[in-house]
Amino acid sequence: MGQIKAAAMNFKTPFYVIHKNELDDNYKKLTSALEKHWNNYIIGYSYKTNALPWIIKHFDSLGCYAETVSEDEYELAKLVGVTKNKIIYNGPIKTKESFLEAVQNECIVNIDSQREIDWLDEVKEEKKSIGIRINFDIEKMCPGQSQCPNEGGRFGFCYENGELGKAIKQIREKKVNISGIHLHTSSKTRSLDIYRAIANVACKVKEEFSLDLDYVDVGGGFFGGLSTKPQFGEYISIMEDILAKSFDKKKTKLIIEPGMAVIGAPISYVTSVIDMFIIQR
Numbered sequence: 643m644g645q646i647k648a649a650a651m652n653f654k655t656p657f658y659v660i661h662k663n664e665l666d667d668n669y670k671k672l673t674s675a676l677e678k679h680w681n682n683y684i685i686g687y688s689y690k691t692n693a694l695p696w697i698i699k700h701f702d703s704l705g706c707y708a709e710t711v712s713e714d715e716y717e718l719a720k721l722v723g724v725t726k727n728k729i730i731y732n733g734p735i736k737t738k739e740s741f742l743e744a745v746q747n748e749c750i751v752n753i754d755s756q757r758e759i760d761w762l763d764e765v766k767e768e769k770k771s772i773g774i775r776i777n778f779d780i781e782k783m784c785p786g787q788s789q790c791p792n793e794g795g796r797f798g799f800c801y802e803n804g805e806l807g808k809a810i811k812q813i814r815e816k817k818v819n820i821s822g823i824h825l826h827t828s829s830k831t832r833s834l835d836i837y838r839a840i841a842n843v844a845c846k847v848k849e850e851f852s853l854d855l856d857y858v859d860v861g862g863g864f865f866g867g868l869s870t871k872p873q874f875g876e877y878i879s880i881m882e883d884i885l886a887k888s889f890d891k892k893k894t895k896l897i898i899e900p901g902m903a904v905i906g907a908p909i910s911y912v913t914s915v916i917d918m919f920i921i922q923r
């Protein structure tokens with residue numbers, strides 16, 4: 643803290659201080675947990691969480707994929723030199739051009755809307771492989787924990803109302819291989835229950851639709867780097883127990899997309915107080 647104060651006197655605020663050793667130690671805990679519980683994994687760093695060039699390049703150097711949700715983020719990944727197939731492309735607002743390019747480059751592309759299903763007609767024959775974003779009733783499975791209890795999830799195809807089944811049928815009719823499912827779920831609690839629910843839905847969907855999956859992408863939303871909160875080992879071990887019943891660890895990769903969990907705790911935002919006022923009560 644003293645060092646940060648001293649830096650604040652020398653540099654123009656606001657600025658970030660990135661505690662690199664803390665970041666790297668925390669990241670190591672994450673990879674150790676994955677190695678122990680599901681040693682066939684991809685970590686996609688969530689660009690939306692903080693896309694400072696140093697940060698996204700650093701996560702690239704640690705072996706992470708770039709997790710992107712817009713054409714801007716997708717282009718940014720290419721701009722900083724991320725290998726073209728080490729990009730995960732999510733979200734409902736992809737452009738058609740970037741969607742087709744990403745599929746062609748064999749990025750991990752998770753379809754999030756009907757128009758992307760339509761665009762599949764324009765993908766060259768030999769590259770036809772895609773992931774699909776699943777929307778499910780997390781509020782029912784984890785009461786009081788979801789972010790939008792009344793509105794439901796905004797992303798992906800809903801399992802409960804049959805939209806997911808319809809989308810899978812349509813994709814199959816186009817002779818496109820469904821190689822992955824994506825189940826990111828933001829929650830108020832970041833609790834272990836959320837990941838128990840995600841893993842259960844992944845198994846249910848796999849069995850019900852007879853999917854042969856190269857990956858299960860459980861998204862982000864974890865705690866990380868905080869001793870009072872769940873640890874990486876707990877999250878991954880809970881998912882391992884459930885997923886291992888339906889998935890072969892050697893065949894199906896576990897993808898996680900941390901943002902806050904890897905860049906929340908090891909970063910400080912430094913700013914200055916430039917004025918004060920007193921509220922009379």
Ligand SMILES: Cc1ncc(COP(=O)(O)O)c(C=O)c1O
Pocket residue numbers: 688691709732826828861862863864899900901902903
């Ligand atoms: C698809 C997706 N992946 C990963 C993340 C990262 O989440 P967090 O920063 O909570 O780990 C988000 C955040 O909303 C997201 O929408």
